[in-house]
Amino acid sequence: MSATTVKKRFKPTRETVLALIVLAFLLFLSGTTNFASRSGLYSFMLDVSPTIVAAIGVGMVIFTGNIDISLGTMSGFVAYTAGALVKAGAPMIVFVPAAILVGVFLAGLNGFITVKFKVPSIVVTLAMNMVHVGFYATFLPQSGWIENLGPRFTWFGRGRFFDVIPYTFVVAIVIAVFFVFVMKYSRFGKTLYAVGGDAQAAVYSGIDPDKTVMKVFLLEGFLIGISALLRAMTRNEVMPSVFIGRELFFISAALVGGISIAGGSGKIVGAVFGAMFVYLLTITMIYFGFQDYYQFALQGVIILMAVYITVTDFGRFNRLLRRITGRPPVHS
Amino acid sequence: MSTSNILEIQGIDKQFPGVKALSNVHIDLREGEVHAVCGENGAGKSTLMKIICGVHKPDSGTILLSGEPYTVENPNEAYARGIAIIYQESSLLPELTVLENIFMGHEPQKPIVPFLPAVKMIDYPSMRAKASSIFERLGMQIDLDAIVGTLGVATKQMIEIAKALTFDSQILILDEPTAALTSREVETLFETIRKLRAEGQSMLYISHRLDEIFQIADRVTVLRDGEYIETAPVTSVDKNQIVSWMVGRTLTNLYPKEEVEIGDVVLSVEGLCQEGVLDDIDFVARRGEILGIAGLAGAGRTELALALCGLTQPDAGEISLNGERVSFESYRSAMDHGIVYISEDRQAYGLVLPMMLRVNITHKVLPSISNLFGIIDRGQERGITDEYIEKLDIRAPDGDFVVNNLSGGNQQKVSVAKSLAVDPQILILDEPTRGVDVGAKSEIHRIISGLAKMGKTILLISSDLPEILGMSDRVLVMKTGTKAGEVMRRDMTQETILGMAL
Incomplete structure (x- = not known):
């Protein structure tokens, strides 16, 4: 209601709770380690950028009730394309769009098969994941390994503002802000929630779910293209196989960020904080000297807990919080 | 009230496999009236509404909207032509706000980049203004930013109506809108309907609750078994008259009821x-x-x-x-x-459709026909299956037949067999x-009679x-x-x- 000036009470959402956790993490690391140094912050921002962009991409796919688990291997193709073109002497204005188009094409193929043949996206992308890996080994020279790409490739990925903020982080934040805006102010954004929330209700509202799913996969491909470049361009060589398994980080970032795997709910900003959370977790364990495999296992457990708290049982978490703090219930 | 017809439905026929859903149905909706359509379950009310909003296509017959021929392919086109339907099942998304829900898919937009009119963003101020005026029209106070999932059933029903009104529709169709409401909530809904009628909104009101029809409808049309029976102003008929129109069919000898000592x-x-x-x-x-x-x-x-x-x-x-x-x-x-329960939705709860007959029939008795290690005794399994195939005359070649390929009547028999197996x-x-079709129906009735005779x-x-x-x-x-x-x-x-x- 417009006329009545109801003073809104502060109501923490899933996303604000997560943001606070991330903040607490940052403070904790700054206090106990040399994280707050120039190099600590730089490497955090550099590492988290590709995950932020990819989590937004897959997050939107998850909004519609679909999933994509070929994100890692698609990234490998994008990186290879960029590397091969650079080796062939292409300028940035050529290799960047071309590499992104490869992402759009591959994700678009996933979407097309999902929509056209009514195969669940988890099956399509699982299969495509295997196809991609096989393709690397069979058809790419040296399995796609290209070295000595030189500063023509790495100048952007390694560039930084004020000697601390990577260019890649700025790209990631611009993209995040843009998509927060898209979700709020475009019909397309609303449509994603409708299709994932209740496809029948979407049809009753005059929405074509198939078209929406196709569009969201294309968009995801665009973002995966950017994400893969943000990571690839920080190194002097490309190797598609290093991207295998990256999808686990991207998807868990989206899920920790409060995007429901069932579709129809969640926020872009949640995916951004989710990505930060997942990275901070890794960094913390590195600082405290956990071995690789412990790291992996512990990370899995913590992600499970985070998803449980932010998504599955936010209601109970709220009541617990209220009992501890004596505050009125949190809005879910 | 003007007497021109805004919607004329003439001679609609609709055949589904095995069932004549509608035959020669006609209804005329006058401008500004509430026209009730009533009939028993299965009389064809919902089928008719689905034809109007483009979910089904009629086999023959014509529909005229304001005198113009009207054919639509999907609900979207129906909205565009000015017919909005409020479905029995909710079309709201629980995670979104009231505002987002009522404009879902047709949010007002405005261009944001000069000279690029294709780049548009949702125009929240105008969306809010329009929503406020609609809820004002409905005489309802609501927080437009409330999450729909947190609201009550009655409020959701009103939001559905508000959503229909955002399409600027000439005709509103309400399909059993009171099914989930309490009597007080129904009263609020009726207030709203009366208010809309006073503004000249034409409405089709589908219901089988007669009391409601007398409270809010101007005229009533009765359907029975897919056929048009009668249309009358509610002031000239009483409840008994409508009931007799609704049920006035002849009884056939479908029921082999046997006298059993109770x-x-x-x-x-x-x-x-x-x-x-x-x-x-x-x-x-x-x-x-x-x-x-x-x-x-x-x-x-x-x-x-x-x-x-x-x-x-x-x-x-x-x-x-x-x-x-x-x-x-x-x-x-x-x-x-x-005690066993044989569900009305046998496809969803009663049977495992892609599995074989014998698996389905012995489903509930598995512990008693399997050994210590849970291995099923094939002999016993076959014995039980063959027994019931014969007893209930299930039309299947053998116990390995997949249930999905049976007719509805035979599936129902399998469902009964499965329950009988536990004695x-x-x-x-x-x-x-x-x-199920008429033949299978009478067979099922014979089985039911037989069960009673056995003392069940x-x-x-x-x-x-x-x-x-x-x-x-x-x-x-x-x-x-x-x-x-x-x-x-x-x-x-x-x-x-x-x-x-x-």
């Missing part, structure tokens, strides 16, 4: 209550008796069945079996006491003949009144979760039962 009380229920669903239900059922359970959709018949067999837990009341008080914490324990004393059959107690839930009349020894009539009455076989007529249920 024994002692097997099941007795006292004061059964379940919050919001069942209110103080008392009844008994005897050995060899077929107890019909009649009532409208939503009267609580299925809910009663679920509570009786441990699938839901009643809040209060007693269930006794053979004089002993029992309570079931699960369906398994009800089954162990000899129950009480069978609760929920709409056993829904969606049958609870027969049915919306098919002639079936209730033809098969039951006694009928329990339910209405909005309460027991509306009980009728003995000798006193049964369609009018008495429908009179209690309405």
Whole structure:
């Protein structure tokens, strides 16, 4: 209601709770380690950028009730394309769009098969994941390994503002802000929630779910293209196989960020904080000297807990919080 | 009120495989009137509405909207032509706000980049203004930013109406809008409908609740078995007249009811209550008796069945079996006491469709035909399957036949066989003949009679009144979760039962 000036009470959402956790993490690391140094912050921002962009991409796919688990291997193709073109002497204005188009094409193929043949996206992308890996080994020279790409490739990925903020982080934040805006102010954004929330209700509202799913996969491909470049361009060589398994980080970032795997709910900003959370977790364990495999296992457990708290049982978490703090219930 | 017709439906026919859903139906909706369409379950009301909004296509007949021919392919086109339907099932998204929901898919937009009119963003201020004016029109205070999932059923119903109004529709269709509402909420809804009518909004109101029709409709059209029966102003008819139009069909000899000696009380229920669903239900059922359970959709018949067999837990009341008080914490324990429930939705709950006949029939008795290690004894499995294929005359070549390939009637028989395999004393059959053809229907009735003769107690839930009349020894009539009455076989007529249920 417009006329009545109801003073809104502060109501923490899933996303604000997560943001606070991330903040607490940052403070904790700054206090106990040399994280707050120039190099600590730089490497955090550099590492988290590709995950932020990819989590937004897959997050939107998850909004519609679909999933994509070929994100890692698609990234490998994008990186290879960029590397091969650079080796062939292409300028940035050529290799960047071309590499992104490869992402759009591959994700678009996933979407097309999902929509056209009514195969669940988890099956399509699982299969495509295997196809991609096989393709690397069979058809790419040296399995796609290209070295000595030189500063023509790495100048952007390694560039930084004020000697601390990577260019890649700025790209990631611009993209995040843009998509927060898209979700709020475009019909397309609303449509994603409708299709994932209740496809029948979407049809009753005059929405074509198939078209929406196709569009969201294309968009995801665009973002995966950017994400893969943000990571690839920080190194002097490309190797598609290093991207295998990256999808686990991207998807868990989206899920920790409060995007429901069932579709129809969640926020872009949640995916951004989710990505930060997942990275901070890794960094913390590195600082405290956990071995690789412990790291992996512990990370899995913590992600499970985070998803449980932010998504599955936010209601109970709220009541617990209220009992501890004596505050009125949190809005879910 | 003007008397020009805004919508004319002429001679609509619609055939579904095996069923004539509509035949030569015609309705004319005048501008600014509330026109009720009523009929029993299965009379064709919902099919007709789905034709109007483009979900189904008529086989023949024409529809004129403001005198112009009207054909639409999907709900979207219907909206564009000015017909908005408020569906029985909700079309709202629980995670989104009221504002986002009512404009879903057609949010007002404005260009944001000069010279690039294709780049648009949602125009929230105008969306808000329009939403406020719609809710004002409905006489309703609501927080536009409230998350829909946190609101009550009645509020959601009003939001559905608001959503329909955002399309600037000439015609609103309300399909059983009161099904989930309490009587006070219904009153609020009626206020709104009256308000809209006063503004000249034309509405089609689908319902089988007669009291409501007299409260808000101007005219009423009655359908029966897909056929047009009569249209009349509500002021010139009474409830009895409408009931007789609704039921006035001739009874055929579909019901091979056999006289069976009725024994002692097997099941007795006292004061059964379940919050919001069942209110103080008392009844008994005897050995060899077929107890019909009649009532409208939503009267609580299925809910009663679920509570009786441990699938839901009643809040209060007693269930006794053979004089002993029992309570079931699960369906398994009800089954162990000899109560089985055969679901109305056999495809979803009754059968595993892609599996073989023998797997389905022995499903409930697996523990007794498998050994210590859970390995199934194939001999016993085949024995049981063949026994029931023969007993119930299931039309399948053998026990390896996949259930999905059977006809509806034969699937229903498999469903019954599966339950009989546990040798129950009480069978609760929920709409056993829904969606099966006439021949199979009469076979199922013969099976039911046979079961009663064997001394089983049958609870027969049915919306098919002639079936209730033809098969039951006694009928329990339910209405909005309460027991509306009980009728003995000798006193049964369609009018008495429908009179209690309405």
